[in-house]
Amino acid sequence: MNQKMINLSIVFVFIFSLSMSAQTKKQKKMAGYLITNYEVECMGTGMDGTQLVKIWGFGNKPEKAVYQAKKNAVHAIMFKGILGGKPGCMQRPLINDPAATEKHSDYFDLFFEDGGRYLQFVSETGDGTMDRIKVSKKEYKVGIVVSIRHSALRTELETAGIINKLGNGF
Known part of the structure; x- marks a missing residue:
């Protein structure tokens, strides 16, 4: 017993x-994106519809954390919006539909894959500053300032049929 x-x-x-x-x-x-609790703040706006943001990413190596941070930056512009930091960045996310990730999962799987299309819309700024924190034996947290091509990203999402073109949503 x-x-x-x-x-x-x-x-x-x-x-x-x-x-x-x-x-x-x-x-x-x-939808091809590893959900993480990332931090993002506005650092200002640039020319030609770009936004400068400070973003954090995690990875088992600092280089992988930088790629995750870039992914997080594009994800924030698309789904979360930029609420903290200096004024100037678009506070609202580009995608307002909460079900968009499920509706367009094939698109987002390809878009956010390693080396995917998201890299066309984000680039590191030339100042070279990077905050690196060793969180544990096998994990780093890296903060970088990146430039997001906000207008080009909006155009990409409109062309893919994920969001309505400006003026068509009213």
Whole structure:
């Protein structure tokens, strides 16, 4: 009887941990983009419809954290908006539809893949400053200032049919 209870407990713990692991993996992946809690702040606006933002990214190497930060910057412009920092950046996100990631998952999978199209809309500024924090043995947090081609990104999303063209949404 005692052995039966021990075996039953082990099976229960195994099933519970398996289901928790599946839920965690399901929540982290969203249309080709790894969901993270990133920080972003406006640093000003540039010429030709660009915005300067300071963005943070995580990675097991500083170089990977920089790529994640660039991904986070484009993601913030598209889905989150830029609320903190200096005035001048567009506060509202380009995409207002909360279901857009599911509706256009094929597009976002390709757009946010490593080396994907998102890199056409973000570039590091020339000042060369990078904040690097070692969070743990295997993780770095890196903050960089990037320039986002906001107008070009809007045009890309309009052409892809993800957002309405300016003037058509009213």
